[in-house]
Amino acid sequence: xxxxxxxxxxxxxxxxxxxxxxxxxxxxxxxxxxxxxxxxxxxxxxxxxxxxxxxxxxxxxxxxxxxxxxxxxxxxxxxxxxxxxxxxxxxxxxxxxxx
Amino acid sequence: xxxxxxxxxxxxxxxxxxxxxxxxxxxxxxxxxxxxxxxxxxxxxxxxxxxxxxxxxxxxxxxxxxxxxxxxxxxxxxxxxxxxxxxxxxxxxxxxxxxxxxxxxxxxxxxxxxxxxxxxxxxxxxxxxxxxxxxxxxxxxxxxxxxxxxxxxxxxxxxxxxxxxxxxxxxxxxxxxxxxxxxxxxxxxxxxxxxxxxxxxxxxxxxxxxxxxxxxxxxxxxxxxxxxxxxxxxxxxxxxxxxxxxxxxxxxxxxxxxxxxxxxxxxxxxxxxxxxxxxxxxxxxxxxxxxxxxxxxxxxxxxxxxxxxxxxxxxxxxxxxxxxxxxxxxxxxxxxxxxxxxxxxxxxxxxxxxxxxxxxxxxxxxxxxxx
Numbered sequence: 001x002x003x004x005x006x007x008x009x010x011x012x013x014x015x016x017x018x019x020x021x022x023x024x025x026x027x028x029x030x031x032x033x034x035x036x037x038x039x040x041x042x043x044x045x046x047x048x049x050x051x052x053x054x055x056x057x058x059x060x061x062x063x064x065x066x067x068x069x070x071x072x073x074x075x076x077x078x079x080x081x082x083x084x085x086x087x088x089x090x091x092x093x094x095x096x097x098x099x
Numbered sequence: 100x101x102x103x104x105x106x107x108x109x110x111x112x113x114x115x116x117x118x119x120x121x122x123x124x125x126x127x128x129x130x131x132x133x134x135x136x137x138x139x140x141x142x143x144x145x146x147x148x149x150x151x152x153x154x155x156x157x158x159x160x161x162x163x164x165x166x167x168x169x170x171x172x173x174x175x176x177x178x179x180x181x182x183x184x185x186x187x188x189x190x191x192x193x194x195x196x197x198x199x200x201x202x203x204x205x206x207x208x209x210x211x212x213x214x215x216x217x218x219x220x221x222x223x224x225x226x227x228x229x230x231x232x233x234x235x236x237x238x239x240x241x242x243x244x245x246x247x248x249x250x251x252x253x254x255x256x257x258x259x260x261x262x263x264x265x266x267x268x269x270x271x272x273x274x275x276x277x278x279x280x281x282x283x284x285x286x287x288x289x290x291x292x293x294x295x296x297x298x299x300x301x302x303x304x305x306x307x308x309x310x311x312x313x314x315x316x317x318x319x320x321x322x323x324x325x326x327x328x329x330x331x332x333x334x335x336x337x338x339x340x341x342x343x344x345x346x347x348x349x350x351x352x353x354x355x356x357x358x359x360x361x362x363x364x365x366x367x368x369x370x371x372x373x374x375x376x377x378x379x380x381x382x383x384x385x386x387x388x389x390x391x392x393x394x395x396x397x398x399x400x401x402x403x404x405x406x407x408x409x410x411x412x413x414x415x416x417x418x419x420x421x422x423x424x425x426x427x428x429x430x431x432x433x434x435x436x437x438x439x440x441x442x443x444x445x446x447x448x449x450x451x452x453x454x455x456x457x458x459x460x461x462x463x464x465x466x467x468x469x470x
Contacts, residue, residue: 005274007319021208021248023184029154030106036184038209038248038276041108041156092319094248094276 008091010084015099017057022095024052037095057099109157110150111348116163120190121227123455126286128362132351140170144177149377151181161188179206191238192231203245210242211250217265227457243274250277256296263306267313282328286360288458297448330444335412335428342390355380360415399433
């Protein structure tokens with residue numbers, strides 16, 4: 001029997017990754033980014049797209065935050081906070097894992 | 100690319116009406132499509148191409164029981180190649196380890212397994228299939244062993260709602276990602292058996308409490324979706340997210356429908372994939388355009404602030420319960436029939452449950468499994 005999983009609680013040092021069974025991709029017909037999960041299709045907004053592109057299992061939320069803070073000229077703590085809220089929601093649905 | 104409309108998000112392919120189970124709550128139409136009228140492989144592969152060209156994201160292989168078709172593998176492989184997200188909606192009783200492994204290799208991305216109860220004997224009585232529950236458990240475990248996400252579809256009603264807690268526990272034990280607590284909807288064959296399935300108001304309230312608590316306790320572990328038995332609702336369900344808005348359904352013989360119960364509307368002539376392309380049908384088919392958007396709505400709906408949330412509820416239900424396809428869905432509290440519907444549900448559920456009228460593919464009624 002498989003061990004029961006625990007809720008993943010994201011922190012700034014978590015390295016997030018989109019799991020294999022979820023696809024984050026650009027639909028060439030619709031010309032838009034979409035997150036495809038079991039029986040769900042989500043359309044992320046501009047900021048979410050920027051964040052999800054970085055969820056490749058290589059960088060931590062803190063590093064993603066730093067990078068986006070520079071691009072959007074916003075305080076890094078606030079950006080990290082916002083990223084955690086957004087990604088926690090996806091993690092709770094099973095659409096995001098940690099590396 | 101379509102000019103006037105957004106493309107649908109997903110396609111529900113009912114590749115066959117054949118099914119080894121005889122669930123009395125089957126929502127497929129009374130008249131099932133025979134095997135020799137089913138679309139052939141090439142036509143399904145063409146539909147998949149047309150769906151991908153339209154920008155459709157997902158394809159759900161369903162039925163009946165989709166695994167009765169030996170060419171399911173070809174369909175899954177082709178859909179995956181065309182980048183559609185592939186989902187198998189199955190009773191699981193015909194699947195084997197070898198076949199599931201092959202489907203996974205060919206690109207199957209998600210499996211939804213239906214369960215009739217958490218308890219062996221009652222589950223097999225409801226589905227009228229010996230050994231069915233054990234087989235479902237075995238296949239559900241294999242889905243996770245092969246590292247595919249798993250949804251448990253639990254069809255709930257007055258004869259198994261007392262096991263809802265166990266059903267949730269079973270889903271966690273199976274390491275499912277999602278549990279759909281789907282109260283029986285009364286379409287097609289199911290309408291014959293309404294009195295055998297309609298829960299009492301008390302059962303319903305207890306089950307909602309259980310779901311609320313489990314959602315909190317199992318946050319991040321199990322997602323629980325809840326489909327209300329809408330006879331007891333105040334507002335109707337936004338059927339299919341709105342008629343002709345996000346989904347299209349293809350029947351085993353190729354009729355393109357706004358929802359899988361739409362053929363209960365006998366006055367409609369549905370277009371068929373053998374005659375027209377999917378994109379033509381999505382844009383031009385008369386049944387699709389009839390209830391699209393909000394212009395068609397009767398008076399309390401037209402000005403309702405929820406008109407773009409409920410989308411006028413369910414047309415098949417309006418027809419089945421009022422005889423008028425254009426009527427307000429009577430599960431809405433603003434329908435003049437709402438009280439009557441609510442009352443009839445409460446009354447039916449308080450009487451002793453009648454025997455099931457089992458469904459069989461041959462349309463004959465069958466003897467239940469001996470206890």
